[in-house]
Amino acid sequence: MATIKEVSELAEVSLATVSRVINNTAQVKPHTRIRVEEAMKKLGYRPNFIAQSLASNKSNTVGYVVPELHGSFFGSMLSGSEHILRKSSKHLFISAGHSNQQDEINAIDSLRDRRCDALILHLEAIEDDYLIELAKSGVKFILVNRHIDAIPQHCIGINNVHGGYIATKALIDQGHTNIGYISGSLWKVDAEERLQGHKKALQEAGIPFNADWLKEGDFQAASGYELASILLDNHPTLTALACANDEMAYGACNAIRERGLSIPEDISVIGFDDIEFSAFTYPRLTTIHYPTREIGEMAARWVLKNVYGQNHEVSTEIVSPYLVKRDSIASPTEK
Amino acid sequence: MATIKEVSELAEVSLATVSRVINNTAQVKPHTRIRVEEAMKKLGYRPNFIAQSLASNKSNTVGYVVPELHGSFFGSMLSGSEHILRKSSKHLFISAGHSNQQDEINAIDSLRDRRCDALILHLEAIEDDYLIELAKSGVKFILVNRHIDAIPQHCIGINNVHGGYIATKALIDQGHTNIGYISGSLWKVDAEERLQGHKKALQEAGIPFNADWLKEGDFQAASGYELASILLDNHPTLTALACANDEMAYGACNAIRERGLSIPEDISVIGFDDIEFSAFTYPRLTTIHYPTREIGEMAARWVLKNVYGQNHEVSTEIVSPYLVKRDSIASPTEK
DNA sequence: CTGTTAGCGCATTCAC
DNA sequence: GTGAATGCGCTAACAG
Numbered sequence: 001m002a003t004i005k006e007v008s009e010l011a012e013v014s015l016a017t018v019s020r021v022i023n024n025t026a027q028v029k030p031h032t033r034i035r036v037e038e039a040m041k042k043l044g045y046r047p048n049f050i051a052q053s054l055a056s057n058k059s060n061t062v063g064y065v066v067p068e069l070h071g072s073f074f075g076s077m078l079s080g081s082e083h084i085l086r087k088s089s090k091h092l093f094i095s096a097g098h099s100n101q102q103d104e105i106n107a108i109d110s111l112r113d114r115r116c117d118a119l120i121l122h123l124e125a126i127e128d129d130y131l132i133e134l135a136k137s138g139v140k141f142i143l144v145n146r147h148i149d150a151i152p153q154h155c156i157g158i159n160n161v162h163g164g165y166i167a168t169k170a171l172i173d174q175g176h177t178n179i180g181y182i183s184g185s186l187w188k189v190d191a192e193e194r195l196q197g198h199k200k201a202l203q204e205a206g207i208p209f210n211a212d213w214l215k216e217g218d219f220q221a222a223s224g225y226e227l228a229s230i231l232l233d234n235h236p237t238l239t240a241l242a243c244a245n246d247e248m249a250y251g252a253c254n255a256i257r258e259r260g261l262s263i264p265e266d267i268s269v270i271g272f273d274d275i276e277f278s279a280f281t282y283p284r285l286t287t288i289h290y291p292t293r294e295i296g297e298m299a300a301r302w303v304l305k306n307v308y309g310q311n312h313e314v315s316t317e318i319v320s321p322y323l324v325k326r327d328s329i330a331s332p333t334e335k
Numbered sequence: 336m337a338t339i340k341e342v343s344e345l346a347e348v349s350l351a352t353v354s355r356v357i358n359n360t361a362q363v364k365p366h367t368r369i370r371v372e373e374a375m376k377k378l379g380y381r382p383n384f385i386a387q388s389l390a391s392n393k394s395n396t397v398g399y400v401v402p403e404l405h406g407s408f409f410g411s412m413l414s415g416s417e418h419i420l421r422k423s424s425k426h427l428f429i430s431a432g433h434s435n436q437q438d439e440i441n442a443i444d445s446l447r448d449r450r451c452d453a454l455i456l457h458l459e460a461i462e463d464d465y466l467i468e469l470a471k472s473g474v475k476f477i478l479v480n481r482h483i484d485a486i487p488q489h490c491i492g493i494n495n496v497h498g499g500y501i502a503t504k505a506l507i508d509q510g511h512t513n514i515g516y517i518s519g520s521l522w523k524v525d526a527e528e529r530l531q532g533h534k535k536a537l538q539e540a541g542i543p544f545n546a547d548w549l550k551e552g553d554f555q556a557a558s559g560y561e562l563a564s565i566l567l568d569n570h571p572t573l574t575a576l577a578c579a580n581d582e583m584a585y586g587a588c589n590a591i592r593e594r595g596l597s598i599p600e601d602i603s604v605i606g607f608d609d610i611e612f613s614a615f616t617y618p619r620l621t622t623i624h625y626p627t628r629e630i631g632e633m634a635a636r637w638v639l640k641n642v643y644g645q646n647h648e649v650s651t652e653i654v655s656p657y658l659v660k661r662d663s664i665a666s667p668t669e670k
Numbered sequence: 671c672t673g674t675t676a677g678c679g680c681a682t683t684c685a686c
Numbered sequence: 687g688t689g690a691a692t693g694c695g696c697t698a699a700c701a702g
């Protein structure tokens with residue numbers, strides 16, 4: 001690979017001049033500019049990103065820590081960010097946190113070692129204090145899935161409590177009172193918040209919360225299947241199941257059908273997230289729309305504005321999810 | 336962030352010695368090693384990845400070009416690679432090719448600019464010649480979704496033809512002869528190969544290929560829905576639908592149900608890929624298992640072996656997908 | 671408008 | 687075992 005030096009020799013100018021035409025950092029006489037460009041072309045020259053980063057102390061890349069690379073949920077967030085950033089020629093460096101503290105810290109560190117200009121963090125295990133310290137130490141980052149009161153400007157909040165609330169409320173509004181709940185892993189803030197919303201809706205409707213009707217899953221379809229099976233077998237009076245995400249709702253639906261019950265005639269089901277496939281399940285899943293892609297985009301814009309000084313409209317206000325009515329909810333029938 | 340220089344001063348040794356303890360590149364007296372390590376710890380020193388890469392001319396990172404960041408298909412490939420590479424402390428730099436030639440070339444170039452030690456490429460638009468040139472120019476890369484005869488050592492082949500073949504054969508074996516086919520975008524090699532397999536199965540069974548029963552989709556659920564609708568409305572004699580991927584199969588199922596038909600009693604459906612959700616749809620989708628995660632892992636091992644000189648078992652032989660029988664296929668009923 | 675010079679933070683000879 | 691010196695490829699003052 002050709003270097004800037006070779007280009008400068010071929011074009012018979014100095015290193016600095018070549019650098020100038022590459023970065024458009026100062027006026028260059030049209031004639032010499034053309035000579036340089038021709039030389040670059042002739043040599044197939046491409047700037048060495050690494051060297052540029054070292055010399056300029058900026059990498060034009062933003063790091064993104066995501067729990068896992070698979071799954072439609074994280075994929076669309078990443079995709080949202082990527083599309084926004086690429087327009088500004090910023091690159092995304094993705095690292096997985098695997099939902100455990102050590103890996104998350106490693107991911108953040110390695111992103112910093114690489115001199116990422118900013119970080120977008122979707123964390124699950126690292127605790128607030130660590131992040132408050134991180135903010136103090138001057139690291140530029142935006143949190144996409146939680147709100148920390150001490151550093152609100154670093155958070156894009158999503159109102160999970162509200163989401164959990166309207167999900168259960170949708171069931172209650174249809175007349176359900178015996179509602180099972182399959183939560184996500186409760187040490188994850190989102191799971192905990194969604195459950196809070198569920199309880200709030202019950203309380204508001206004067207329905208006592210029944211701990212037996214709550215099962216803690218792990219956001220995977222398989223756990224939805226298993227827990228729904230347990231719930232259904234032990235509590236035949238249940239007429240509805242609220243699930244903390246769509247995947248678990250799919251699993252729950254399978255368990256329901258396996259018992260010869262129909263959805264929504266016998267059991268109503270509501271999910272959460274509104275992932276891509278939920279419009280294509282059978283029955284089409286009623287769920288809470290969680291604006292994953294938009295959050296990814298918003299995080300990217302936050303970075304563009306706050307780190308790269310671009311002019312963007314960004315709000316770190318709390319975004320509210322909303323109900324998407326489809327076919328998996330009906331009024332309870334007499335049993 | 337502390338630099339190696341500050342560490343050397345605090346430990347009262349030379350830069351070189353610090354570098355040696357960091358990289359374990361030569362013998363260092365235990366005593367001085369400890370002094371250096373203490374100094375590093377005290378300063379919270381972390382090596383500057385960028386500087387290391389520039390000086391050593393290797394980045395310990397492998398670039399991965401993927402069509403899109405969203406979608407469960409690519410997600411699990413990436414995840415497979417990431418898990419393997421992280422064990423060897425190699426990082427993954429992911430870039431999206433967006434299924435068009437310019438973006439794919441840009442992605443490759445930007446990965447090379449970053450001095451990625453190796454590339455894993457999942458391309459859709461770039462033509463063979465470009466890749467043959469790339470191989471000649473000494474770039475280390477492995478192709479994960481296509482086979483190019485001229486550079487077999489750079490390809491991890493998947494037998495898509497065979498997959499398409501066994502999918503349709505599964506239908507034929509159940510007694511179907513009137514089989515609609517919803518393909519992927521036919522300019523993509525995988526889509527084309529799967530269709531080839533479909534035709535081969537028909538031919539082998541002595542069933543003439545009917546061009547009216549073939550519709551070209553785009554691998555998205557929505558296209559499966561639309562095209563199945565057209566197929567069903569125009570050709571009521573069809574008893575089965577083969578789809579080039581699971582997403583389109585989901586869409587097709589919706590179209591079928593909308594017409595009051597049941598799956599598999601009235602219409603059998605088979606998908607392709609066996610993505611995570613297909614075990615949880617209703618009916619559970621019969622499909623062709625495409626070992627996405629394994630391919631990602633294999634590509635990573637190829638890199639570890641061929642680029643980093645590690646000892647790994649790697650075969651670039653053609654991997655064959657296989658049939659996963661679930662509930663969306665039955666024998667055709669009289670109409 | 672253009673050239674010279676000095677680093678960026680580190681790895682890597684080559685001496686001692 | 688350890689230190690001094692050189693350079694990776696480029697940017698960024700500073701002159702001119």
